[in-house]
Amino acid sequence: MAISAELIDELRASLKGGSEVFLPGEEGYQSGVKRWSEYSEKAAGAVVAANSTPDISATVVFSATNSIELAIVGGGHSTGGSSSTDGGIVLDLSLLRGVTVDPTAKTIAVQGGALWADVDAAASEHGLATVAGTVNHTGVGGLTLGGGWGWLTPRHGNVVDNLLSVTMVLADGSVVQASETENPNLFWAIRGAGSNFGVAVEFVYRAHEQRQDVWAGLMVFPTEKLSAVVEFANSVTGVEDAAMSFGFSAPPPLNSPAVLAAVFYNGPEEKATEIFAPLIAHNPLMNSAGSIPYKTLNGMLNSAVTHGDRKTAKGSSFTMPVSPEFAQSVLDHFSAFVSRVPDTNQTLILFECIDPTKLFTVAQSATAFANRGKYMNSVVVPRWISPEYDYECREYAREFDRLFRAERERKEGAVTHKSGVGQYSNYSETFASAKEIYGENYERLVELKMKFDPGNVFSKWHPIVPQIKVQN
Ligand SMILES: Cc1cc2nc3c(=O)[nH]c(=O)nc-3n(C[C@H](O)[C@H](O)[C@H](O)COP(=O)(O)OP(=O)(O)OC[C@H]3O[C@@H](n4cnc5c(N)ncnc54)[C@H](O)[C@@H]3O)c2cc1C
The missing domain is CATH 3.30.465.10 (Uridine Diphospho-n-acetylenolpyruvylglucosamine Reductase; domain 3)
Structure with a gap:
């Protein structure tokens, strides 16, 4: 049901700090509901383009008072729809980038x-x-x-x-x-x-x-080189200031499965090329690694994860060392998926070999974030075009997680998750419950939620308590 004209007038009147309200069809509405993944876009009842803190307060109070669902959007990369709403209010923060x-x-x-x-x-x-x-x-x-x-x-x-x-x-x-x-x-x-x-x-x-200059880039290898890439990832993880992620996609112009490696060394090129020499020796089909300004480092993966199309994401986890046979089974599973489901060649899988040791210097109960353990993140981002394949792509994401769970069990028997929950909340939005995400910190979160947000105004992202909000 649309938000009534009277309520919209009331909302507009309450915003005195330069913010604007856009309704469907009005200029400004579309950019407020657009998301990194089209799969996460919903038809909001109204978009508030916020321009000041008092207007944000007024919008929150308005939503709470009128029981209208509120979705906050920052960068818009939620793949589970937590920054979008069907019929409610989007609080768009994109003007506030100082x-x-x-x-x-x-x-x-x-x-x-x-x-x-x-x-x-x-x-x-x-x-x-x-x-x-x-x-x-x-x-x-x-x-x-x-x-x-x-x-x-x-x-x-x-x-x-x-x-x-x-x-x-x-x-x-x-x-x-x-x-x-x-x-x-x-x-x-x-x-x-x-x-x-x-x-x-x-x-x-x-x-x-x-330091201003770091060494980083993307490499692409043929699938026959997978075990060599895995062996190298196993050996480089933990080397001071070096990190890499490897994974699979079938990007253009290849359009067939390939092994990708994103590499990083926080130091001089000379040392980096020494550390990464065994990987470079495997003759990547493409290699953009070199000395780059630090400020562009986090742009190097942008071309692999552009805006548009339908996408979801599912995180899972693994422990080092990665077995080449396991990596091959994930690749085979991926190859079967992209050949079965149309337009999925830009689907991306990553094994993020980022040494987590520093996280252990903070106790698991010191912050609500509860994945301080030996588990490293893996993620699949299925990408497709037609809504016809929504179910199949989500199911593939679930199967991906099952593969990783089975591998963890093979390696360590029953997975206890005593060291980290083995789930990264931001990669598994709709696929994991708050209990799984917060582990031993969950009960304290419930208590604090009751204190700070008893009406569950902020209910869209891994809801700590069941969603009780009524749509307008
Ligand atoms: C391409 C890609 C690359 C990624 N790389 C990484 C990575 O390197 N490291 C990593 O940790 N994660 C990574 N992620 C996961 C990322 O952390 C999540 O997707 C995250 O939700 C993105 O935040 P956003 O502001 O862009 O998204 P949005 O969709 O705007 O927001 C996501 C959630 O946060 C809420 N939110 C946003 N801003 C605010 C705010 N100011 N106040 C309160 N709530 C807010 C929204 O309501 C929503 O629930 C990546 C995701 C993608 C899609």
Whole structure:
């Protein structure tokens, strides 16, 4: 049911800080409902293009008072539809992308609608960086609030481990600071379960000195080279300042399955080429690795994960070393999928060999983020065109997870997940429950949810308590 004209008038009148409301058909509406994956797009009742914190508060209060579903959108990369709503209100933060770097205090203040490209560019002006996502068109909002990892994780931990404070609009419209010293319970919760607690209007991150040039790039190998790539990934993971992800796609112009490797070394080219020499020796079909400015590092995967088409994502996990036979079985499964389901050749699978040791320096119960363990992330991003194949592509994503679960069980017997939950919330939006995602931290989250958002205004992303909101 559409939101009534009277209510829209009321909403417009409550926004005094330069924000605009767009209804279906109006200019500005379409960009508010567009998402990285068309599969995640929904027909909102109205889009609020927010331009100030008071207007964000007013929108939250309006939604709560009128029981209208609220979806916050930052970078728009949710694959589970958590930043979209059927008939409710989209709170679009994309006008709020300011970044302020304090080079003396070594902090970076970032507005809630910024993208990682904004952060990398501003921080590198000062020879600084913080842990950022590996695709720089993703939003700081969703990625941070779910935990966040990136190429700098082996050195500096996860994104939430570098978060100093957040300014947040809560369910009652109040604006609060959360940090280790102010509202520490809220700060604990938002570092992993953030989207369940409010709208983050500003994040402040710890900045680290970062060399200007790093060594990185993409390599493509024929599938016969898979075991060589796997053996190399096993040997390089844990080498200081080196990391790689490998996986599969069938991108144009090849359009048939190939092995991809994204490589990174946070140091000089000379040393990098020495470390990665055994991989380079396998003669990749394509190799873009070289010295690049740090600020462009997180753009190197952008061309593999462009906007458009239908996509979902399912994360799973693995432990090192990866068995070449297992990797081959995932490749065979992938090859069968792309030859069976039309237009899926840009589907992407990644084994992210990013050393997680630094995460163990923070206790599992120190933040809501609960995947501090030996498990490394794998992810499949099925990409397709026709809605006719929605079910098949989601089912493929589930099967992918089953393969990884079976492999973990083969390697370690019954999987206990005592060391990390083995699930990354941001990769498994609609495929995993909050209990699975938060493990031992779940009960404390329920208590805090009851305190900060008893009416479940923020209910779209791994809902901590069942969705009780009524659609307008
Ligand atoms: C191509 C691609 C690459 C990725 N790479 C990485 C990676 O390197 N590392 C990693 O950790 N993850 C990665 N991810 C996963 C990523 O963290 C999630 O997709 C995340 O949700 C993206 O956030 P967003 O702001 O772009 O998305 P949105 O769809 O805008 O938001 C996602 C969720 O966060 C909420 N949200 C967004 N902004 C705010 C805010 N300011 N306040 C409160 N809630 C907010 C939304 O309501 C929604 O529930 C990647 C995903 C994709 C699609």
